[in-house]
Amino acid sequence: MAGSTYVPSASRPTASSFYKRLRGGDEVAYLLTFACAVAILVIVGLIVVELWTNSQPTVKQFGLGFLWSSRWDPNGGHFGALPFVYGTCVTAFLALLIAVPLGVAAAIFLAEMAPPRLSNILTFLIELLAAVPSVIYGLIGIFVLVPIIRDYLVPVLTRLFGYLPIFSGDFYGVSFLSAGLVLSVMVVPFIISVSREVLLAVPVDQREASLALGTTKWETTWQVVIPNAKTGIIGSIFLALARALGETMAVTMVIGNTPKITPSLLSPGYSIAAVIANEFAEASGNLYVSSLIFLGLVLFGLTIVINALARILVLTTSRRRS
Amino acid sequence: MDMRISPRRKIANAVMLSLSGLCTVLVISVLFFILGYLLWHGSSSLSLNFFTKLPKPSGETGGGMANAIIGSGKVLLVATCIGVPLGFLAGVYLAEYSGKTFAFTLRYVVDLLNGVPSIVIGIVAYAVVVRPMGHYSALAGGVALGIMMIPIAVRTTEEFLLAVPNSLREGALALGATKAKTIFTVVIPAAISGLISGMMLNLARVAGETAPLLFTALGNMFMSPGFMHPIATLPVMIYNYAIAPEEDLHQQAWAAGFVLLTLVLFINVTARLIIARGPASSRR
Numbered sequence: 001m002a003g004s005t006y007v008p009s010a011s012r013p014t015a016s017s018f019y020k021r022l023r024g025g026d027e028v029a030y031l032l033t034f035a036c037a038v039a040i041l042v043i044v045g046l047i048v049v050e051l052w053t054n055s056q057p058t059v060k061q062f063g064l065g066f067l068w069s070s071r072w073d074p075n076g077g078h079f080g081a082l083p084f085v086y087g088t089c090v091t092a093f094l095a096l097l098i099a100v101p102l103g104v105a106a107a108i109f110l111a112e113m114a115p116p117r118l119s120n121i122l123t124f125l126i127e128l129l130a131a132v133p134s135v136i137y138g139l140i141g142i143f144v145l146v147p148i149i150r151d152y153l154v155p156v157l158t159r160l161f162g163y164l165p166i167f168s169g170d171f172y173g174v175s176f177l178s179a180g181l182v183l184s185v186m187v188v189p190f191i192i193s194v195s196r197e198v199l200l201a202v203p204v205d206q207r208e209a210s211l212a213l214g215t216t217k218w219e220t221t222w223q224v225v226i227p228n229a230k231t232g233i234i235g236s237i238f239l240a241l242a243r244a245l246g247e248t249m250a251v252t253m254v255i256g257n258t259p260k261i262t263p264s265l266l267s268p269g270y271s272i273a274a275v276i277a278n279e280f281a282e283a284s285g286n287l288y289v290s291s292l293i294f295l296g297l298v299l300f301g302l303t304i305v306i307n308a309l310a311r312i313l314v315l316t317t318s319r320r321r322s
Numbered sequence: 323m324d325m326r327i328s329p330r331r332k333i334a335n336a337v338m339l340s341l342s343g344l345c346t347v348l349v350i351s352v353l354f355f356i357l358g359y360l361l362w363h364g365s366s367s368l369s370l371n372f373f374t375k376l377p378k379p380s381g382e383t384g385g386g387m388a389n390a391i392i393g394s395g396k397v398l399l400v401a402t403c404i405g406v407p408l409g410f411l412a413g414v415y416l417a418e419y420s421g422k423t424f425a426f427t428l429r430y431v432v433d434l435l436n437g438v439p440s441i442v443i444g445i446v447a448y449a450v451v452v453r454p455m456g457h458y459s460a461l462a463g464g465v466a467l468g469i470m471m472i473p474i475a476v477r478t479t480e481e482f483l484l485a486v487p488n489s490l491r492e493g494a495l496a497l498g499a500t501k502a503k504t505i506f507t508v509v510i511p512a513a514i515s516g517l518i519s520g521m522m523l524n525l526a527r528v529a530g531e532t533a534p535l536l537f538t539a540l541g542n543m544f545m546s547p548g549f550m551h552p553i554a555t556l557p558v559m560i561y562n563y564a565i566a567p568e569e570d571l572h573q574q575a576w577a578a579g580f581v582l583l584t585l586v587l588f589i590n591v592t593a594r595l596i597i598a599r600g601p602a603s604s605r606r
Binding site: 025026027028029030032033034035036037039040041043044046047050051054101102103105106108109110112113114122124125126127128129131132133134135136137138139140142143144185188189192214216217218219221222239242243245246247248249252253273276277280281292293296299300303304307308311 | 327331332334335338339341342343344345346348349350352353356359360407408409411412414415416418419420424427428430431432433434435437438439440441442443444445446448449450469472476500501502503505506526527529530531532533536537540557560561564565572575576579582583586587590591594
């Protein structure tokens with residue numbers, strides 16, 4: 001196979017020259033690197049197969065009803081995914097609600113306003129923010145953010161909006177709200193760095209043409225640059241969404257780990273990743289483990305679809321430029 | 323013709339521009355807050371015992387995380403031995419050999435692998451390593467982190483090799499070197515500083531990973547011999563101590579967080595400075 005795909009000279013190599021090249025190391029290097037490339041595809045295939053086969057007991061027992069059942073009772077042998085799917089979606093949505101305006105605005109500042117030197121330094125710092133391990137965010141979340149939310153944010157929220165169901169009920173600190181806030185800080189660097197790249201890819205003459213027509217800097221940004229970069233910015237939001245859905249440690253530490261579906265953001269909940277992190281090592285019984293693995297498969301499917309969409313969106317914007 | 327811009331538009335301009343600046347400042351200040359808080363809180367909890375002593379049984383105060391520091395090192399060693407060679411060679415294939423369609427597929431799959439939540443990788447390592455072996459081990463943790471290292475290893479290798487000017491390749495080929503010789507003695511050495519920094523960044527990224535280790539490496543309270551036993555790691559210790567009720571353990575969690583963050587950020591800053599100064603950056 002290798003001999004037919006990689007032919008450096010004009011004539012096809014005969015068998016003897018193939019062995020000569022093999023001995024010279026040339027073909028060996030090709031085969032080795034090709035094998036590694038294929039191995040990666042195999043590993044990704046293996047991830048899918050392992051998740052699928054290991055979740056079969058649950059699929060057989062509950063079918064797709066697993067996704068719609070809200071009862072999670074390991075002792076009673078009943079498993080339903082809905083509370084976790086709900087918690088994952090609520091926290092991710094909350095995180096995006098905060099992170100998208102913040103991130104896009106910061107990206108606009110870095111790409112359009114800041115002088116290149118300053119922009120590079122600030123982007124460097126934002127990349128460091130993305131490098132902070134998730135468990136550190138969790139640590140800060142438990143011991144710093146949760147007390148701040150409890151003492152300052154929640155009293156204000158309940159006084160102003162207490163009549164809304166989303167801010168009703170008692171607050172114990174760990175909650176959807178805390179998890180969403182921690183998540184928003186964690187995904188904002190991704191939105192900023194991808195959006196900034198996309199904005200910088202918009203050709204300069206577009207801006208110059210608009211400014212020459214007498215618009216202000218902001219009008220140019222809002223009416224010319226942003227529409228040009230829109231697809232890519234949406235792509236960056238999808239990337240952030242995938243991150244938020246799959247984020248584990250920080251969420252586990254502040255969400256409260258209670259499989260409950262309530263409209264109130266102030267009450268504790270659970271997420272798919274958190275329940276796997278929390279219960280996997282102690283799960284006893286085939287059905288329990290396979291239910292957790294099925295939840296992993298759901299999470300895998302969700303993030304793959306969203307990531308695939310995001311890549312396509314970012315790719316189409318950057319390809320149109322070049 | 324009146325060329326003046328109305329005050330309303332001027333104000334809108336100024337307001338929106340300063341708002342965007344404000345958002346940037348807000349995000350950056352979060353970084354400084356985290357750094358400052360950990361520095362203040364973590365360094366005060368840090369002592370020599372932290373690096374030299376083993377954890378005390380629950381109820382007793384004192385003790386350190388010597389086993390977790392060594393454990394993290396071991397797990398990362400296994401991860402590097404799996405992720406770096408595999409990712410590096412596949413990256414070489416992408417940059418130097420690959421045709422268009424296969425390269426696109428591989429790149430896309432690698433990007434998707436990069437987006438797979440770490441906890442899912444943990445499940446796979448559990449199914450492939452822990453279950454057949456029958457117990458948790460450093461090896462299983464290393465396999466999980468190793469898989470997580472692959473995507474970045476592939477993409478940085480490809481990126482830095484493509485940044486090497488073609489004239490270097492042509493020069494070597496014109497001198498009669500084979501393609502493999504050209505790649506391994508001319509192209510890779512030309513990109514080496516970028517490649518090493520990229521791999522360091524990659525290592526720093528997985529060094530803080532906790533979720534996939536929870537049910538692969540698990541953890542324990544003593545020194546773990548070899549690679550076939552459950553092993554304590556810094557991130558998992560931080561998690562376990564943070565959710566424990568004892569105040570003394572919280573202090574240790576802060577100290578461990580401080581050590582981990584310092585390590586991760588130090589590697590990040592060094593590697594990024596090397597990349598920014600390196601010859602490969604001229605193309606950007």
